[in-house]
Amino acid sequence: MRFFLSFIIVFFPLFVNASNIDKKIKSTASAIKDKKSEYSSIHYKMQQNAQEILKQKKEILQQQKRLKELELELAIKEDVYKSNITELQNLSQTQSNLKKEQEDIEQKLIFNIARMASLTILMDKKESTSVDSIMSEEIIKILAKQTDTDIKDLNERFFKNNEHIASLEKKSGHIKEEITSIDQKRKELKQTKKENENELAELKKNKQNYKIALEKILKQQDSLKQTLANLNIIKIDEIKRAREKAQQEQAMKEVDLSNMPKVKKVGSSYQSVKTVRYRGPKTISPLDGYTVTKKYGNYTDPIYKIKIFNESVSLAPKKKDAKVRNVFNGKVIFAKSTPLLDNVVIVEHDNGMHTIYANLSQIAPDIKKGKKIKKSSVIGRVNDELVFEVTQKDSHINPLELF
Known part of the structure; x- marks a missing residue:
């Protein structure tokens, strides 16, 4: 292509009239097309095989590039992967402990709510105004007040615990996603390696067949040439x-x-x-x-x-x-x-x-x-x-x- 571009530059004077330029451009374009057709079709079968080999080579190079990218990415993430696994295990243990604590809080809440209900019923009953009854009523009030405080405290602890559990679950979810992503990359790396090995084996086979065919052509030419020389x-x-x-x-x-x-x-x-x-x-x-x-x-x-x-x-x-x-x-x-x-x-x-x-x-x-x-x-x-x-x-x- 460079040859013909040089041809155009050298042989097309700046001030040649437009019709001559058009004719020369058409002539040059035709020559380029004919030469390209001639070289690409000298041996059609070999040309097809060569194109397939070069296409396969390009695919292999792309695979190898992807392999290097995956290997580098996984090497960088290897420490992250290990720390994620450890952190996930710790989070799972913390979540388990929190859930047990949550169950304990729930039981205490149920007990205190039931006791509060019972105390409320006792307080609503009309009793005598004896000293004993007055003392009993005061005790019930104190118990009720304490129970109410306990319920509020347990309720606050319950919701805080719940938020903590939800936060840990969210964090665990992100870590699991990262771990899954790395595992998928590992699978992709393994699959790409396998495909690359198969492609290389196929390329070797195709290239060997191509080499045999090319050697045959060269030997045939040599044989005929030798016959003509003899x-x-x-x-x-x-x-x-x-x-x-x-x-x-x-x-x-x-x-x-x-x-x-x-x-x-x-x-x-x-x-x-x-x-x-x-x-x-x-x-x-x-x-x-x-x-x-x-x-x-x-x-x-x-x-x-x-x-x-x-x-x-x-x-x-x-x-x-x-x-x-x-x-x-x-x-x-x-x-x-x-x-x-x-x-x-x-x-x-x-x-x-x-x-x-x-x-x-x-x-x-x-x-x-x-x-x-x-x-x-x-x-x-x-x-x-x-x-x-x-x-x-x-x-x-x-x-x-x-x-």
Whole structure:
């Protein structure tokens, strides 16, 4: 994106008329879109898998961030948790004692209220005015007054006790909430740890499968390149090839999966070759119906940051056992099965051009080395994906330019 923004700044003079600016903006936007589409679709299946791995990595990093937050929070609250448990136990004991005291006050209140009622009845009775009766009445009055004082005192103690109990219950409730909150955090921490372990195991598995698939692609490219070199169709810089292989192996070494590889992009792959434009007449496609699953050109692997140059295209047929046709008149110079690319047919054409058809499920019975074949001749069949490559005088051509 920075490249294209720089392009706009450098090549758009300040005083160019508005219509020219609009045209250049549209042209640049189109180029950006085409380039983005090209790089993101060079190998659709691998791109999808890489996106899933990167998405999974992001989720794991979020989980690990949450784990650290929970661990820190629980570490801070650990002392509070212990003191809360102790305080809650003390509060429970105090509440228990207060409730027993409250029951005792209630019993005394009931007794004093009953005694007050009895004394009131006695006071209301009309008695004789003898000395004894007068003395008895005075005693009853004193008892009544004392009982009334006792009732008031007990009543006040009852309500104060009740308020104290309510206050303790409220405080206990808050402490219980804090304890429950910490317990829930502990459960969340345990669950998040378990999920994180499962995600890491799944990521390791997916990354290993991805690595195997990527290694297979690199080996297939290397095998095909070696075949072309053996036939003197292209040349290989062996020193550069060895260096690039070592860089790739280093980049793909297993590392801590929670911190995915942060290797620098490996420089131009040894498979980066000179590309020339096709300037001849358009021809037929090797398949009647297909989907492009891997495009020609540069591709930086999003997981290992390995820069790969795809010299071929991969074409997935619309149906199984699809016929593969020769695209120009020419002569078969190679037709055999290989360990990594299944069946391969290479056809030599005029002007130093060669077309390569790899990953064939079978080669047509009449296709043999040295046989001259015409355009549209069936050279074999394919089930999965046809790997189609075109070279001309030690240079490569984007195969999609042919048809």
